[in-house]
Amino acid sequence: MQGLGRAAKSAAKSLAQASTESKNSALQAAATAIREQRDQLLAANRADLEQATQRGISSSLRDRLVLNEQRIEAMARGIEEIIALADPIGSVIASWTRPNGLKIERVRVPLGVVGIIYESRPNVTADAGALCLKSGNAVILRGGSESSRSTAAIHACLVAGLRAAGLPEAAIQIVPTTDRAAVGYMLSSMTQYINVVVPRGGRSLVERVQAEARVPVIGHLDGNCHVYVDRDADVTMARDIVLNAKLRRTGVCGAAETVLFDRAGAAAAPVLKALLDAGCEVRGDETLQRLDPRIVPATEADWSTEYLDSIIAAKVVEGVDEAIAHIARYGSAHTESILTTNQATAERFLGGVDSAIVLHNASTQFADGGEFGMGAEIGISTDKFHARGPVGVEQLTSYKYVVRGSGQIRPV
Amino acid sequence: MQGLGRAAKSAAKSLAQASTESKNSALQAAATAIREQRDQLLAANRADLEQATQRGISSSLRDRLVLNEQRIEAMARGIEEIIALADPIGSVIASWTRPNGLKIERVRVPLGVVGIIYESRPNVTADAGALCLKSGNAVILRGGSESSRSTAAIHACLVAGLRAAGLPEAAIQIVPTTDRAAVGYMLSSMTQYINVVVPRGGRSLVERVQAEARVPVIGHLDGNCHVYVDRDADVTMARDIVLNAKLRRTGVCGAAETVLFDRAGAAAAPVLKALLDAGCEVRGDETLQRLDPRIVPATEADWSTEYLDSIIAAKVVEGVDEAIAHIARYGSAHTESILTTNQATAERFLGGVDSAIVLHNASTQFADGGEFGMGAEIGISTDKFHARGPVGVEQLTSYKYVVRGSGQIRPV
Numbered sequence: 001m002q003g004l005g006r007a008a009k010s011a012a013k014s015l016a017q018a019s020t021e022s023k024n025s026a027l028q029a030a031a032t033a034i035r036e037q038r039d040q041l042l043a044a045n046r047a048d049l050e051q052a053t054q055r056g057i058s059s060s061l062r063d064r065l066v067l068n069e070q071r072i073e074a075m076a077r078g079i080e081e082i083i084a085l086a087d088p089i090g091s092v093i094a095s096w097t098r099p100n101g102l103k104i105e106r107v108r109v110p111l112g113v114v115g116i117i118y119e120s121r122p123n124v125t126a127d128a129g130a131l132c133l134k135s136g137n138a139v140i141l142r143g144g145s146e147s148s149r150s151t152a153a154i155h156a157c158l159v160a161g162l163r164a165a166g167l168p169e170a171a172i173q174i175v176p177t178t179d180r181a182a183v184g185y186m187l188s189s190m191t192q193y194i195n196v197v198v199p200r201g202g203r204s205l206v207e208r209v210q211a212e213a214r215v216p217v218i219g220h221l222d223g224n225c226h227v228y229v230d231r232d233a234d235v236t237m238a239r240d241i242v243l244n245a246k247l248r249r250t251g252v253c254g255a256a257e258t259v260l261f262d263r264a265g266a267a268a269a270p271v272l273k274a275l276l277d278a279g280c281e282v283r284g285d286e287t288l289q290r291l292d293p294r295i296v297p298a299t300e301a302d303w304s305t306e307y308l309d310s311i312i313a314a315k316v317v318e319g320v321d322e323a324i325a326h327i328a329r330y331g332s333a334h335t336e337s338i339l340t341t342n343q344a345t346a347e348r349f350l351g352g353v354d355s356a357i358v359l360h361n362a363s364t365q366f367a368d369g370g371e372f373g374m375g376a377e378i379g380i381s382t383d384k385f386h387a388r389g390p391v392g393v394e395q396l397t398s399y400k401y402v403v404r405g406s407g408q409i410r411p412v
Numbered sequence: 413m414q415g416l417g418r419a420a421k422s423a424a425k426s427l428a429q430a431s432t433e434s435k436n437s438a439l440q441a442a443a444t445a446i447r448e449q450r451d452q453l454l455a456a457n458r459a460d461l462e463q464a465t466q467r468g469i470s471s472s473l474r475d476r477l478v479l480n481e482q483r484i485e486a487m488a489r490g491i492e493e494i495i496a497l498a499d500p501i502g503s504v505i506a507s508w509t510r511p512n513g514l515k516i517e518r519v520r521v522p523l524g525v526v527g528i529i530y531e532s533r534p535n536v537t538a539d540a541g542a543l544c545l546k547s548g549n550a551v552i553l554r555g556g557s558e559s560s561r562s563t564a565a566i567h568a569c570l571v572a573g574l575r576a577a578g579l580p581e582a583a584i585q586i587v588p589t590t591d592r593a594a595v596g597y598m599l600s601s602m603t604q605y606i607n608v609v610v611p612r613g614g615r616s617l618v619e620r621v622q623a624e625a626r627v628p629v630i631g632h633l634d635g636n637c638h639v640y641v642d643r644d645a646d647v648t649m650a651r652d653i654v655l656n657a658k659l660r661r662t663g664v665c666g667a668a669e670t671v672l673f674d675r676a677g678a679a680a681a682p683v684l685k686a687l688l689d690a691g692c693e694v695r696g697d698e699t700l701q702r703l704d705p706r707i708v709p710a711t712e713a714d715w716s717t718e719y720l721d722s723i724i725a726a727k728v729v730e731g732v733d734e735a736i737a738h739i740a741r742y743g744s745a746h747t748e749s750i751l752t753t754n755q756a757t758a759e760r761f762l763g764g765v766d767s768a769i770v771l772h773n774a775s776t777q778f779a780d781g782g783e784f785g786m787g788a789e790i791g792i793s794t795d796k797f798h799a800r801g802p803v804g805v806e807q808l809t810s811y812k813y814v815v816r817g818s819g820q821i822r823p824v
Contacts, residue, residue: 356812360815386797401769408773410778
């Protein structure tokens with residue numbers, strides 16, 4: 001592992017000054033290799049799937065493991081989207097001249113070495129590898145053991161890309177999953193090599209990483225997102241947005257898990273009816289239970305629960321201030337939306353809610369780097385340090401100050 | 413301590429939405445109180461000094477403890493400079509509109525609660541307290557036990573300011589220094605209250621904080637700064653800058669600790685003579701030792717040593733690439749300067765050195781928030797995460813995304 005770390009750090013030094021052309025050229029060659037080696041990828045994946053089936057894997061987990069022609073093409077296309085992104089490295093974030101003539105620039109530089117720890121989905125190997133390379137970072141990838149052959153096969157394509165572009169092969173390394181101590185080691189004993197760790201996976205993985213990491217972590221634990229339907233909400237808009245926020249895709253972190261209704265409004269009945277008619281289970285407080293026999297009683301635990309399923313908690317609140325307080329108490333600081341035609345109420349919510357993303361009259365499912373125009377993301381951060389919200393190429397960077405003078409010395 | 417944390421977190425919620433006027437008004441009232449309570453401050457300080465003398469404190473440590481009329485006035489003036497700074501909170505860092513009509517803004521918000529752990533110098537209470545307040549953060553201050561009465565007296569002035577402006581008194585709290593377990597507790601057991609810790613003090617304090625903290629830390633361990641005198645340096649400029657970089661003030665983190673000379677240049681003799689004539693000890697490699705009998709032999713350890721004294725290490729290198737390599741190996745990623753008239757060589761150095769601050773033809777002593785135009789700083793960070801270089805009000809903030817729509821739902 002130390003050797004991996006040293007190689008990554010050394011590769012990071014070269015990468016920091018790699019031209020945009022060479023990085024894009026490596027990415028293009030990698031995308032081409034992925035398409036050309038489709039058969040090898042599928043074969044490696046079949047071997048992983050066979051082993052997983054023998055071990056009695058669940059069907060939803062199996063689905064995450066699967067590579068097929070669609071997903072392979074999506075990997076290649078995802079890399080090409082990253083090629084199209086502007087290269088953040090070297091860009092001047094701010095510049096100014098001091099009274100003494102010093103010209104100061106704040107310039108973007110890579111973070112250095114990124115550690116990605118993930119489970120199941122082999123395409124993370126390509127997505128995360130490509131994002132790190134584009135942002136000038138070396139990356140150490142530690143995927144799940146169940147997808148080890150698929151990961152290795154994808155990695156080989158990425159390395160072929162690096163080689164073709166003359167970039168160091170250690171820019172993208174994978175950690176053998178046979179080394180069970182590797183994850184703990186990456187988190188606690190490689191602080192001199194790894195600048196930041198990004199966990200991609202289920203709750204227990206993220207919890208473990210956050211608990212054990214002695215390096216900074218970018219990520220989020222929970223996406224307990226809320227939609228608040230104010231008294232001044234347009235009822236039709238409320239119904240459409242709440243349906244989309246809950247049911248567009250229930251497994252994403254931006255899916256709404258609780259809907260709050262202003263007691264003084266009239267949207268609860270039509271909105272909840274629409275959810276129930278669409279097959280969603282609604283767990284409501286006492287007031288809401290009376291609206292429909294299909295509504296199940298909610299308990300205290302429901303306000304903090306991220307269902308990742310066709311289930312939503314529903315509660316009545318006394319206006320926007322109680323909505324803000326409820327979110328502050330039970331939310332995970334991820335994504336929250338207010339539906340209202342009242343501008344002042346909207347601004348009160350947008351200012352008062354301390355989450356990574358706050359929306360007015362839009363679905364929480366927009367919590368996504370692509371939807372934000374960032375092209376691709378490595379995940380969403382709910383922390384307030386370094387990066388918050390969708391983490392794309394720009395967030396995988398740091399900066400330095402470049403000061404140009406003409407002999408200035410500082411007075412005593 | 414848990415009570416302190418809860419109170420801070422609660423105060424942080426109010427502060428996040430406090431107007432610029434109320435924050436500035438609290439700061440002005442605090443500055444006034446500091447001037448008006450000069451006698452109380454001096455009396456408290458005398459008691460601290462008496463106790464310190466009884467305990468046999470060194471004279472340089474005693475000097476750090478001392479409050480006199482000048483330093484009290486400097487504290488008040490420092491707060492007034494912070495009042496004059498632009499309020500970063502609420503400012504829109506970036507904004508854009510998506511094809512689907514969503515208007516996205518990245519807006520500055522406070523970090524939340526900042527923990528400051530410091531030693532000796534009581535004025536940190538005022539400086540750090542004021543910076544945190546201006547940036548909308550609540551702060552928990554844990555000063556040195558040797559300045560406990562001075563710290564408490566200054567804190568009382570800050571609280572008077574908060575009270576006068578109608579802001580929560582828990583916005584600025586001090587931790588009693590009689591609680592010896594408090595520092596360790598702040599670092600490890602208050603992760604749900606404290607968003608970031610800033611250590612202000614000597615090496616062993618910073619080392620301890622970095623080792624034990626379970627929350628993010630902003631700061632630096634070493635300021636092992638370099639000046640590289642290239643073959644194309646202007647010799648007179650080199651002499652003036654190296655003298656200033658080393659000797660302007662030897663105890664600051666931006667003081668140059670090693671000077672590297674290009675073998676092909678002619679500046680070594682005049683520059684080293686000037687340093688020696690000014691009373692600076694020079695520890696040189698074999699080549700440089702021959703230049704002057706006053707030059708002492710350098711050992712391997714000297715390249716990594718931050719002297720904070722009138723001592724400098726000096727070495728000959730084969731041009732800019734070896735200078736870059738030397739700095740990468742021995743430096744602390746703080747501040748490095750290249751002296752040359754060759755633009756291409758300068759750009760090679762500025763691009764190739766991965767430190768927080770890189771300068772061309774200017775003294776490393778400019779590594780300072782005030783000199784950068786940031787008004788005031790809480791310290792200098794050598795980390796690459798969140799903040800790098802001088803840490804001022806802007807760096808004590810995070811951001812959130814505010815998205816304004818008109819009913820948009822996300823397609824499947």
